[in-house]
Amino acid sequence: MEKALINKNEGSNWRELKNKLFFGLVIVLSGITIMPILLIVYKLLSKGLRQINLDFFFKVAPDTLQAMSAVQSGEIIPGGIANGITGTLLMVAVASLIAIPVSILIGIFLYENPGKKYASLIRNLTDILQGVPSVVLGLIAYFWIVKGVTNGFSALAGSVALSIMMLPLIIRSTEETMKMIPVSIKEAGAALGVPYHRIIFKIMIPSGFSGLMTGILLSISRVLGETAPLMLTTLGNRAINFNITKPTSAVPLQIWEFYNNPNMIDLVWSSSLFLVGFVLTLNIIAKRISTKYS
Amino acid sequence: MSDKILQITNPVLSISNLSIAYGKKDKLAVKDVSADVKRNNITAIMGPSGCGKSTLLRAINRMHELYPNIHTEGEIKLNGETIYEMSTSKLRRKIGMVFQRPNPFPTMSIYENVIAGYDLNGSKLKKNEKDEIVETSLHDVGLFEEVKDSLNKKGNFLSGGQQQRLCIARALAFKPEVILMDEPTSALDPLSTAKIEDLLVELKVHYSIILVTHNMSQAARISDNAMFMYLGELVEYDKTKTMFTNPKDPRTEGYLTGKFG
Numbered sequence: 001m002e003k004a005l006i007n008k009n010e011g012s013n014w015r016e017l018k019n020k021l022f023f024g025l026v027i028v029l030s031g032i033t034i035m036p037i038l039l040i041v042y043k044l045l046s047k048g049l050r051q052i053n054l055d056f057f058f059k060v061a062p063d064t065l066q067a068m069s070a071v072q073s074g075e076i077i078p079g080g081i082a083n084g085i086t087g088t089l090l091m092v093a094v095a096s097l098i099a100i101p102v103s104i105l106i107g108i109f110l111y112e113n114p115g116k117k118y119a120s121l122i123r124n125l126t127d128i129l130q131g132v133p134s135v136v137l138g139l140i141a142y143f144w145i146v147k148g149v150t151n152g153f154s155a156l157a158g159s160v161a162l163s164i165m166m167l168p169l170i171i172r173s174t175e176e177t178m179k180m181i182p183v184s185i186k187e188a189g190a191a192l193g194v195p196y197h198r199i200i201f202k203i204m205i206p207s208g209f210s211g212l213m214t215g216i217l218l219s220i221s222r223v224l225g226e227t228a229p230l231m232l233t234t235l236g237n238r239a240i241n242f243n244i245t246k247p248t249s250a251v252p253l254q255i256w257e258f259y260n261n262p263n264m265i266d267l268v269w270s271s272s273l274f275l276v277g278f279v280l281t282l283n284i285i286a287k288r289i290s291t292k293y294s
Numbered sequence: 295m296s297d298k299i300l301q302i303t304n305p306v307l308s309i310s311n312l313s314i315a316y317g318k319k320d321k322l323a324v325k326d327v328s329a330d331v332k333r334n335n336i337t338a339i340m341g342p343s344g345c346g347k348s349t350l351l352r353a354i355n356r357m358h359e360l361y362p363n364i365h366t367e368g369e370i371k372l373n374g375e376t377i378y379e380m381s382t383s384k385l386r387r388k389i390g391m392v393f394q395r396p397n398p399f400p401t402m403s404i405y406e407n408v409i410a411g412y413d414l415n416g417s418k419l420k421k422n423e424k425d426e427i428v429e430t431s432l433h434d435v436g437l438f439e440e441v442k443d444s445l446n447k448k449g450n451f452l453s454g455g456q457q458q459r460l461c462i463a464r465a466l467a468f469k470p471e472v473i474l475m476d477e478p479t480s481a482l483d484p485l486s487t488a489k490i491e492d493l494l495v496e497l498k499v500h501y502s503i504i505l506v507t508h509n510m511s512q513a514a515r516i517s518d519n520a521m522f523m524y525l526g527e528l529v530e531y532d533k534t535k536t537m538f539t540n541p542k543d544p545r546t547e548g549y550l551t552g553k554f555g
Contacts, residue, residue, distance in 0.1 A: 115362075182397065184393055184394075184395055184397035185397055185399060185400065187357065187360070187393060187397070188393065188397045188398075188399065188461070188464075189399075189410075189414060190357060190360060190386075191355065191357060191386055191390070191391035191393075191465075192386060192390075192410060192411040192414060192415070192464070192465075192468075193382060193383035193384070193385070193386030193387050193411070193415060194383070194411075194414040194415055195383065195415075198414050198415070198416070199414075202414050203399060203401075203414070206401040207399070207400055207401055209401070
């Protein structure tokens with residue numbers, strides 16, 4: 001009897017030790033996981049912050065000569081990325097206008113028909129679409145829009161490529177959001193004789209508003225930094241442009257241009273800092289919405 | 295008809311030879327049920343889980359049609375009018391429903407919840423007409439005094455019992471003829487249950503109530519007539535007192551004395 005007790009104690013000591021070891025391992029590994037993001041933010045701040053002033057947001061990029069003379073005299077590079085910021089906002093807005101209504105309706109269709117063959121085909125195709133490399137989507141938009149519609153590089157072509165990227169993200173998040181709403185809410189509507197489309201638009205979508213918003217914001221932050229599809233579709237523009245049929249700049253495109261110009265390396269850092277800050281802000285807003293309204 | 299089924303003159307609802315199958319046609323959830331429902335009474339439907347009582351209830355306002363692959367045979371008449379020939383929105387205005395768990399619309403205020411049946415169906419009512427409907431409906435369920443200062447707040451601070459009364463008010467707003475209740479107190483505490491039971495007894499003056507319940511003592515306390523269902527069949531339908539004191543079918547007796555169910 002006594003021996004059995006001792007054995008039991010030994011076992012529990014070993015278990016406690018294992019527990020502590022595992023706990024320590026988890027702490028160390030999670031520390032390693034967050035290191036990259038901290039290092040990225042640190043590097044961007046230390047290299048890019050000095051370029052950021054009002055001109056950075058309201059002026060277009062300087063030409064090489066201006067940048068060269070500024071760098072030689074040790075000043076910060078004049079001008080900013082206003083053409084990129086406006087271009088990015090324009091293209092993301094148009095992409096959202098295309099992607100959001102379509103994908104919310106498809107998401108609701110998938111939720112309403114869980115077992116149907118056609119719906120599961122759509123679901124699988126959506127998953128495949130999510131895996132298509134963005135440069136390929138750029139290529140497709142090039143052939144559809146640049147060659148077929150606008151007869152030249154255009155913001156519209158860029159928006160179409162981005163909207164195709166947004167589709168699978170919003171479709172899946174819509175379907176998941178709808179699944180979270182209790183069926184009893186939908187039944188309450190049906191029991192009042194409310195027609196089907198009104199149940200969807202007046203009950204289901206408002207009830208899932210925070211989930212839908214979160215999915216939309218995350219999909220926007222996903223496409224904000226896309227570079228490859230934009231290179232093939234909207235090319236870039238030195239001036240601020242709001243005409244969707246004309247070539248337009250975007251922040252990630254500018255980062256690529258600055259990178260290829262030895263005199264503008266400083267702007268690479270500040271533009272990247274801006275882009276990362278923008279994406280992080282959207283992510284934080286999405287988190288806030290989903291915790292506040294759920 | 296057999297003597298196990300109560301005969302009623304001038305019924306509000308009359309169900310004849312109703313059979314309902316899910317999926318395959320030979321798997322019947324409700325088997326050839328015929329029964330009339332008495333006006334301004336509480337009619338309880340009792341039976342063990344899976345006996346078809348909820349399906350029968352949902353067939354009365356055609357909510358069962360929301361499930362896929364459903365086959366319905368037979369007929370239900372509301373005041374002599376066949377319900378399968380009416381539009382569902384017209385039918386569900388006349389036959390309201392209250393569910394097992396309180397399900398107020400989470401995005402709407404208390405006021406909007408009560409008037410939801412009108413708003414969501416697109417009726418254009420004047421502000422004072424809406425106010426009157428909301429006030430009388432909330433009065434009828436005894437909730438008005440409790441919520442009159444917070445009509446424009448969302449209902450999520452209400453207790454479960456208050457939420458359920460809000461849902462009853464939402465059903466009453468249409469002034470329906472019949473109210474279907476699917477175990478309306480099974481998610482509530484005893485005190486809220488007692489309040490809802492008292493409310494149902496008051497409401498039967500103006501409405502005919504059909505109450506599905508798992509709870510035999512609840513059926514005994516408040517219902518006037520009771521149906522006992524078993525494996526999709528309507529085994530016995532009688533005045534509640536008669537059924538509880540003198541059941542005619544051995545299966546009813548077995549259920550009521552706790553031998554199964």
